[in-house]
Structure formats: structure tokens, C-alpha cells
Amino acid sequence: MxxxxxxxxxxxxxxxxxxxxxxxxxxxxxxxxxxxxxxxxxxxxxxxxHAAPTLDLEPIAGGMASYYGRHLKGARTASGQRFDPDALTCAHRTLPFGTQLQVTNPVNGETVVVTVNDRGPFHGNRVIDLSDAAAEEIGILARGSGKVELAILND
Structure with a gap:
């Protein structure tokens, strides 16, 4: 990060x-x-x-992630919010809106925490769509997609 x-x-x-x-x-x-x-x-x-605080993480199924294009800036998401490519948000098929996920790129170890505010992805074998900012944080922006590990942040 x-x-x-x-x-x-x-x-x-x-x-x-x-x-x-x-x-x-x-x-x-x-x-x-x-x-x-x-x-x-x-x-x-x-x-x-001397140590960072520990997070209460609940691992869930990961897989392939993709990201929204900047051309969707301002479009309404399923939660009613407008899409902001610079915000750390994502789309997931089933998790409740507002759920916070830790997304990890296992290739480079980079992680980002995103908030679910949309539904999808509905194509291919993708499990999550990330905002541009989130995809950049974990290093998949240039490739367009990448394998990720997911974990829910519990309160």
C-alpha cells in the first residue's frame, strides 16, 4: 500500500x-x-x-477481479450511489451494500480495503469488480484483471 x-x-x-x-x-x-x-x-x-493493529478478517472465496472503466464515472450503482473511480469501492454479486472487503493480490502481496456499493460482475468468471483506484492500489490496473483473495472485515 x-x-x-x-x-x-x-x-x-x-x-x-x-x-x-x-x-x-x-x-x-x-x-x-x-x-x-x-x-x-x-x-x-x-x-x-511496535505492531500494527490486527484486523478481524473472515476469508471468503476469491477468484478473478476486474475493474470499472473511468467512462462510467457518475453512473448510478445498484446502491444508488454515483460511481467514483477514485473511491475505494467494488461490485459483488451477493454481499450486502456497505460490506468492507480486504482484497489481496497474491502475486505482489498488495492489499486494499473496499466497500461494496454495486452488484456484479455479471460476465465471465469474475468474482468482483473494483474501482479504478482500488485496482491501481493492488497492481491490476495495467493488466485489466487479476486473481485476488477476499476477506470480509468484521466489526
Whole structure:
């Protein structure tokens, strides 16, 4: 996934690039940098958990994915929303609208989380249609389609 350095990430990156020759503490799996080393960075950003939060995933059948063309921008989806090629959305035949799916490209390991807001695909052996942005995130935009693994994100 692409990580954009904005907001909190930018401040954290700034703190990490400073001279860290001063005191650094490690306790309970959290790395803490002394505020005297990075006084311009808010104290709330100086403690970074060492592990990403785990997601509650329920794997479901994957298969071939394709993506919507940009020419459909603004068209109504089955949920009533207008199609936005830059949003992280998808079409699935049976999952309820609003379901969030983690879509993984097993070839490169890239993942994206999308929200079901349309029905389909209704052609070939495809299991999901992704928005342009979602297809780009996992690296299938140039090929037009690709094998994916799917998992439902549970609350």
C-alpha cells in the first residue's frame, strides 16, 4: 500500500529523521523518544506502537477481479450511489451494500480495503469488480484483471 506523509505521519517522520543520539526509552513494546530531542513534534506522536493493529478478517472465496472503466464515472450503482473511480469501492454479486472487503493480490502481496456499493460482475468468471483506484492500489490496473483473495472485515 502507498503511505502518504501527511498530518500525523509527516510529524512522526520528522521526529524519526532528527538526531536520535539522546535518550530513547523502550518499554512495553513502545518506542518513546525524549521530547527534548524533537521539541517541535507533539508529544502524542513521540510514542509509536511496535505492531500494527490486527484486523478481524473472515476469508471468503476469491477468484478473478476486474475493474470499472473511468467512462462510467457518475453512473448510478445498484446502491444508488454515483460511481467514483477514485473511491475505494467494488461490485459483488451477493454481499450486502456497505460490506468492507480486504482484497489481496497474491502475486505482489498488495492489499486494499473496499466497500461494496454495486452488484456484479455479471460476465465471465469474475468474482468482483473494483474501482479504478482500488485496482491501481493492488497492481491490476495495467493488466485489466487479476486473481485476488477476499476477506470480509468484521466489526
Amino acid at each position: 502507498n503511505i502518504r506523509r501527511t498530518g500525523r505521519l509527516a510529524a512522526l517522520a520528522a521526529a524519526m529523521t532528527l538526531n536520535l543520539a539522546g535518550p530513547v526509552q523502550a518499554d512495553s513494546g513502545i518506542l518513546a523518544v525524549n521530547a527534548a530531542i524533537a521539541p517541535e513534534v507533539p508529544a502524542s506522536l513521540l510514542s509509536v506502537p
